[in-house]
Amino acid sequence: MTDTALVIGGTRFIGRHAVEDLIENDYRVTTLTRGNREDPFADDDRVSHVDGDRTNDRDLEAAKLSADPDVVIDCVAYHPADVEAATDLFADVDAYVYVSSGAAYGAEHVPKREGETPLEECTSEQATDDSDATYGNRKAAGDRGVFAAAEDGVNAMAVRPCIVYGPHDHTERLDYWIDRVLTCDRVVVPGDGQNLWHRAYVEDVARALRVVAERGDPGAAYNVGDRRALTLEETLETIAAVADTTCTVVPASADALAAGGLEPSDFTLYREYPHLLDTCALADLGWESTPVEEAMARSVADHRESDRDGSEWDPGREAEERVLGVKDTI
Template sequence: MKLSRRGVIQAAAALGAVQVLGCASSTRAGDDKGGDAPGRPLNILILGGTRFLGPALVQAAQARGHTLTLFNRGKSNPGLFPDVEKLQGDRDPNKGEGLKALQGRKWDAVIDTSGYVPRIVKASAELLAPNVGQYVFISSVSVYKEMTKKDLNESDAVGTIPDETKEEIDDLSYGPLKALCERAAEAAMPGRTLNIRPGLIVGPDDGSDRFTYWPLRVAKGGEVLAPGDGEDPVQVIDARDLAAFIIRNVERRTQGIFNVTGPVQPMKMKGMLETLREATGSDARFTWVDAAFLEQQKVTAFGDMPAWVPRTGPESGIGAASIAKAIQAGLVTRPLADTARDTLTWFHALPKDRQEKLRSGLSEEREREVLAAWHQTKGTARAD
């Protein structure tokens, strides 16, 4: 089963290209769980910084005493963080003032949350190289070439594209372009680059609803269409845990490549949904529908069934990447139940019209249709 919208939407929604309504969530006590005290205060530049992972990074850095500067176009959530320095420009040096606002400035580190095109990452990395100690690039586990491989690790080969000058982002080019961005950053700042390869980023402020769908649906209760047989591995990481990992490794001047997803303890689809049922206190009853039937019904993995990747599919490795290296470097993930509850609290505070338009998952009507077809095929009665 081919994943739906894994390319552009995985990149854009996870790191901010989908418009987020509402404000960044406040950092709760205990969100920064690393076990180590902050080092000396740092001056950190964030390219982006006003959507999803960006605000989580700002909050994690401020909680540990660091000073932030945000560089972006000033179009998304401009009112966030009034106490933080903001520089305006464009990542593309060929547009408007480009990177002019960054010239002549010095920072201890830069975190690039918004790089998708190698030419543009190359421009910022080369400009900043003389005046910045470390370049942190937010990449993706989608960079890997062999997506069916279990326990994908940082030494595995990355995908390629015939034309490395291509700048159109689609399902085929997204991963290879991210890999080329990593290479561009490392070429500009050899030995001073930290490449972060996240999996599915989730939690409050996620404008894609790729995880939000599940706690919302489970909380409603009743018969829930559950994909596969419950044994497919699932990996998600709360944006706040990802941000905490990044900031701690900026403090340590860590370099190299890290798969950063979660949870730290392996999780399967059945475990995820049962955890959500317990966290929401619902009476949800799961009807497991196999991948072949869902494909016949044109129900897509990762789109109609968010976060789910069939373990026998062509991209099965995306749900089972190795995070051993990140754990060794201090990765800590909060309980999924906490992420679910915080996500629901955030979502229910959004405007009503936004709540009525989920951006991932099946509609109630479509779910009922697929469940009815499944029961008819199997000669079983509906669970409700």
């Protein structure tokens, strides 16, 4: 008998890749989305679709009746109430997997480990907020909802990705750096280039969601990220290598950046303190990550085929040129 899966949110980025991974592994898949975006699976007879809002209990129930899922992958639970409603409704499924985040961690440990590194607290006000400032708090509260459901007998688990990148990445954070490498001979990076913000290739995240559904322990959380984490400078060098081009990475201190009216935080994927997740628990389930060179090559190829350029993250090339001018005089 073919296993069935319901993916709550399955047309944009992580959810889209989760659907692709599931159907490649012989699942019959149903997606639940509001229908606000083009459905990449509209012509795929292996994927059914239900229009609905996951925050509407009737829509969620309709999706359950339509899919009759063995597995539920919840990609768009942004508030703890979403997790509570889902773990209640899907209490009888074989596996409920909540997409949490590395942002749920509330302490700057290196690396961050499941069950050891404290999670963010979440007040009642934060639990219903929609701002970026409370994202980690809300994800942590969702994790605690998963743990509570598991104590009540629900086969619920959480997967915590760090920054996710790869094909169809609507955030365009990595696209900014790819565009810089492809179009500029010299690329300014903040600091000494050694800052580290752990990232996870999206196909690996999708595979992790399925592996956890199939083999994970109820009430457990699993970090997911590249098994080899790259510094920002290494990231640009890897982009250049797989793109068969060259560029000079120019590290710039805060003082040098000030010449262009810039600060380190003006650059996407910059983080002053290293963010690194321990992925051993997931690896123990048999999960493996894609080699970073291969993951980056696929990401660059997708960037070239898309119209994404990461311009919303652009601190301004003219400002960078002023920084480069200062660097040249030192």
